[in-house]
Structure formats: structure tokens, C-alpha cells
Amino acid sequence: xxxxxxxxxxxxxxxxxxxxxxxxxxxxxxxxxxxxxxxxxxxxxxxxxxxxxxxxxxxxxxxxxxxxxxxxxxxxxxxxxxxxxxxxxxxxxxxxxxxxxxxxxxxxxxxxxxxxxxxxxxxxxxxxxxxxxxxxxxxxxxxxxxxxxxxxxxxxxxxxxxxxxxxxxxxxxxxxxxxxxxxxxxxxxxxxxxxxxxxxxxxxxxxxxxxxxxxxxxxxxxxxxxxxxxxxxxxxxxxxxxxxxxxxxxxxxxxxxxxxxxxxxxxxxxxxxxxxxxxxxxxxxxxxxxxxxxxxxxxxxxxxxxxxx
Amino acid sequence: xxxxxxxxxxxxxxxxxxxxxxxxxxxxxxxxxxxxxxxxxxxxxxxxxxxxxxxxxxxxxxxxxxxxxxxxxxxxxxxxxxxxxxxxxxxxxxxxxxxxxxxxxxxxxxxxxxxxxxxxxxxxxxxxxxxxxxxxxxxxxxxxxxxxxxxxxxxxxxxxxxxxxxxxxxxxxxxxxxxxxxxxxxxxxxxxxxxxxxxxxxxxxxxxxxxxxxxxxxxxxxxxxxxxxxxxxxxxxxxxxxxxxxxxxxxxxxxxxxxxxxxxxxxxxxxxxxxxxxxxxxxxxxxxxxxxxxxxxxx
Numbered sequence: 050x051x052x053x054x055x056x057x058x059x060x061x062x063x064x065x066x067x068x069x070x071x072x073x074x075x076x077x078x079x080x081x082x083x084x085x086x087x088x089x090x091x092x093x094x095x096x097x098x099x100x101x102x103x104x105x106x107x108x109x110x111x112x113x114x115x116x117x118x119x120x121x122x123x124x125x126x127x128x129x130x131x132x133x134x135x136x137x138x139x140x141x142x143x144x145x146x147x148x149x150x151x152x153x154x155x156x157x158x159x160x161x162x163x164x165x166x167x168x169x170x171x172x173x174x175x176x177x178x179x180x181x182x183x184x185x186x187x188x189x190x191x192x193x194x195x196x197x198x199x200x201x202x203x204x205x206x207x208x209x210x211x212x213x214x215x216x217x218x219x220x221x222x223x224x225x226x227x228x229x230x231x232x233x234x235x236x237x238x239x240x241x242x243x244x245x246x247x248x249x250x251x252x253x254x255x256x257x258x259x260x261x262x263x264x265x266x267x268x269x270x271x272x273x274x275x276x277x278x279x280x281x282x283x284x285x286x287x288x289x290x291x292x293x294x295x296x297x298x299x300x301x302x303x304x305x306x307x308x309x310x311x312x313x314x315x316x317x318x319x320x321x322x323x324x325x326x327x328x329x330x331x332x333x334x335x336x337x338x339x340x341x342x343x344x345x346x347x348x349x350x351x352x353x354x355x356x357x358x
Numbered sequence: 359x360x361x362x363x364x365x366x367x368x369x370x371x372x373x374x375x376x377x378x379x380x381x382x383x384x385x386x387x388x389x390x391x392x393x394x395x396x397x398x399x400x401x402x403x404x405x406x407x408x409x410x411x412x413x414x415x416x417x418x419x420x421x422x423x424x425x426x427x428x429x430x431x432x433x434x435x436x437x438x439x440x441x442x443x444x445x446x447x448x449x450x451x452x453x454x455x456x457x458x459x460x461x462x463x464x465x466x467x468x469x470x471x472x473x474x475x476x477x478x479x480x481x482x483x484x485x486x487x488x489x490x491x492x493x494x495x496x497x498x499x500x501x502x503x504x505x506x507x508x509x510x511x512x513x514x515x516x517x518x519x520x521x522x523x524x525x526x527x528x529x530x531x532x533x534x535x536x537x538x539x540x541x542x543x544x545x546x547x548x549x550x551x552x553x554x555x556x557x558x559x560x561x562x563x564x565x566x567x568x569x570x571x572x573x574x575x576x577x578x579x580x581x582x583x584x585x586x587x588x589x590x591x592x593x594x595x596x597x598x599x600x601x602x603x604x605x606x607x608x609x610x611x612x613x614x615x616x617x618x619x620x621x622x623x624x625x626x627x628x629x630x631x632x633x634x635x636x637x638x639x640x641x642x643x644x645x646x647x648x649x650x651x652x653x654x655x656x657x
Binding site for chain 2: 057061070184188190199203211294331
């Protein structure tokens, strides 16, 4: 299933790029249109040969897929094809991954205690305020949150650096990632909190909780040991599924904080019409996304045997 | 296979205590949100006739150091780096955002709804093909898909709206499919069928009205998603060309830290209006959803 899906996704992406886009024009620029001049005709022929554009579409797709699977994602159209796409992305992917992992970590660390506090005081003032807060966080677009936090904490208060510098030592760079990760993590935390809170409130009304309480188990032990454990299921699912949305969010955050990750690279490549780069990034992201979904399924059937039919 | 297992916990969650009490009234806050949205629509439609400064005019004052002035009585939201009035640009920005949001969700409803109902009604290969299509569309994070499509197509208002509409097809289609399946075996449909009703009539007269309710509840939420997505694209410089957009204004006000530090109003007023609009759509959509008791959150 996942393989079929990936095949469809890649064929569709590749096809769209080659049919809707004009690769030749993007490689050569205006020369590609100038077919009357023998000099440019020669250039066109050469480019067609170099980039396999003289072969039929399915063959090109085959060549590209085998290359992609082997880790060769072709050459960039612009900037003389240097460095190759694989090299470029090898440098940039770790930054985005760090950003996403840090963001998820913050989201999980924030949302669990937040949900526990909210659920144990359901419909009290604290809970109402926190529900309103999650609503606002969800309604605030990522780039708006990025700018607000950048303005408050980096510009006004000066607690965090303004941008990311690739040449700084590792620890400094990690610190430079902190504010961007918070921007990614907060809305995710709001989503997790909402889900976990509803889930916890339902669980807390179950008989086994009443049983535990009547045995004299302390309130915090009930929350952590009994209620939280049974909610972990749906929680992990949502954390996995949200990763896709976070990849989208990281595009914007990387742009605001000038982090050269794959998100900002994607935007630059789109603006330059550099299709091999766009194609590679879209495929990597889609593959990751599909694999995460697959992993969640597998994880599910391991934990809950009822799922594997 | 992939999806059913995942959707299960969300669907199963019953409403929390407290939500039941407010269930059957929409509440004052809902009407405040609707009021704000109506105001936005009116302002967007009437923008050229309102007594506000020209959004493209340059308001440099003699003796002023920079082109950008802080908010004042003449320029309520201040002026930007090209000395243009931020307030009237925000008003004009509403036109693009609301148009894109509306067309996108209408397109998503039309295409996604049709495909979803057909899949849910006929099942079999029809269902398999359409469900697979939805799955393929959902394999891309939405912003990534939108960026990819803008790279390939032009950046006219209609194209951008359609691109964002494509993003709505899969979630809407899934909801329509699930709801149709839920109703397709009910007694009233069977009764109509046994009276000799054709498939077309069954779909249009019996199923569509029932599927339309949960779908319309998602319309407001979907519009919010589309407006945020448009804002994101505009912020990245990939939305409608040559027109005033909120995302574009926010980008202009925040592209350098210096601007953000010294002229925060350029970015923050559009952010505020965008936030209020999206919040209003989300809140109203959520209320409508609980009002009609639509359980599945798929947008």
C-alpha cells in the first residue's frame, strides 16, 4: 500500500513538473525559445542531451526514480548545477530535522502537564483560560506567531539571537534554534493539549478511576499512572500525524529566522524555478510523511492486537 | 487501511462535560464573530467607495526623515516603507484573502463533495479510486503541495484560489464519503429505492441534504484554513501577484529586523486583522460544528 502510494505520488509530482513546467526554458533561459539561431539550437540540443530531455517521459521518470532511490537527485538547473542536489540537501536536511525534533519535544513537554492541569480542574477558571489560549494559538498563523515571538523575545527583550548562523559552533546553533522551535512547538502543543484534555476528562469518569480513588490512590498517581497511560494511544497518533503539518510550518519559520533548511531551500528553488531541487524536496517530504503514517500503523498493531485484522 | 485506524480515536471521543450545556445555542460570542466577518466582507466589497486614503498613493510629508510614519489621526495604522497608508491597504488586503478563501472552499466542497458522495454511494472500484486519490493528496503536507503547484502555474487570483481549493478536496471528500456511507443504508433511502427512485434522485434528493449539513459546518473552518494558507503563500512571496495581500504586507513589515524594531505597526496591524478574521472563522465554525454535532474533525 505504502509503495503504491509512493509510486503514485512520485509519478504525479514528476509528471506535473515536466508537463506543466518547461524544464528546457528553466535551464537555458530565453535561449530555449530562440530556435531560429543555429547557435542556440546547438545549445538546446546539448542541454536536451545532458538533462535527458530528448528521451520520452516514462524513461526519464525511470531514470529519475532509480537515481533518487540510490541517493542521486540530479543536478540543480540554476547556478551551474553546483553543488549537486544531494549534496545541497545533505547539508540542509539536518537543520530542518533538528528544528522539527526540538519543536515536537517542546510541544510534548508543554502539552502533557498543561493537559493534566486542565483536565483535573475541568471547567474551572484555569481550564477555561487554557481552552481560550489553545483556541488563539490554533487561530494564529505560523508566520504571525513567528514574527510576534521574534519581536518580543529577540528584538525587544533580546533573550534570543535574531537569526541562524551556519558557521557558529554546535551549541550556539542549537540555542539559535530554540526560538524557532518554540514557534513550531506552541501551536502543536495547543493541538495536543486539546486532544489530551478531552481524552483525560473522559477517562477520569471511567469506573476504574473511581475504583482506584476508592482504594485511596492519590490524585496525582491516578492522573499519571491510570489516566495518562490510557490516553497515550491517541496522543502518539496525533503527534505522528501533526509532523506533516509541522513540516509546512517549518517552511515559514525557516524563512523568518533565516535558517537554511529544506523549507527555505524549497521556497528559493520555487522562486528560481529550479525543478530538480523542488522535486527532490517534495519527494523527501512526502516519503517521510507516508513512512510516518506507516510507522504509526505498525506501532498501533503492536500495542493493540485488535487493530491488525 | 492506513486511515481508518488513525481516524478512530478522534471520532470516538465524546464531548467533554460543559460542552453539552452550550450545545443547542450558538451563543453571543458566535454572533460577535459573525459580526466581525460580515464587517470584513462589507469593508472588502465597499473598499473603493469608502472614505479612506488611496492604498497605492505615497504620503511622504515634507521635512519627515523616513517615508514611514507611526499611526496618527490621518493614517490610523501608520504608513509603510513606501509611505503608503497601512489602514487602507489592510482594507484592500481583505479583498484578496476573502475571495481566495471563499473560492477555495467552494471549489473544495464542489469537487471533494461530489467525489466523496459518489465514492460513498457506489462503493466498489469507484470508492477505491477516489479514496486513493484523496490519500495521494494527503501524502503532501498542504503548504508543500501549495508551494509546488504555485511553482508550476501562474499567480493569478483564480489560480491561487484553485490551488488552495485542491488542498480542501481530500478532507472534504473524506467527510462526504463517510457521511454518505452512514446514510446510504438507512431506511428512508431504502424506502425511496423500493419506490423505484433512480440513483441520481437518491443522491440528490435523499443523500445530499443530509451530507450537506456536516459539510457546511466545515465550510467556515475550511475557509479559515484557506485564508491562513493564502497568507502563508503571500508571506513567502508566492501568492497573487500585483495586488495587496495581508501576507505580503506582513512580509514587507518584517523582512528586516530593523523594520520590525522601528516600524512594528507595518507588520502588526495586518497580523491583528488576519488573526481576528481567522479566529472568528475558527470559533464560529467550531460552534456550528458542535451545534450540528458533527464529530469528525478532518480539516
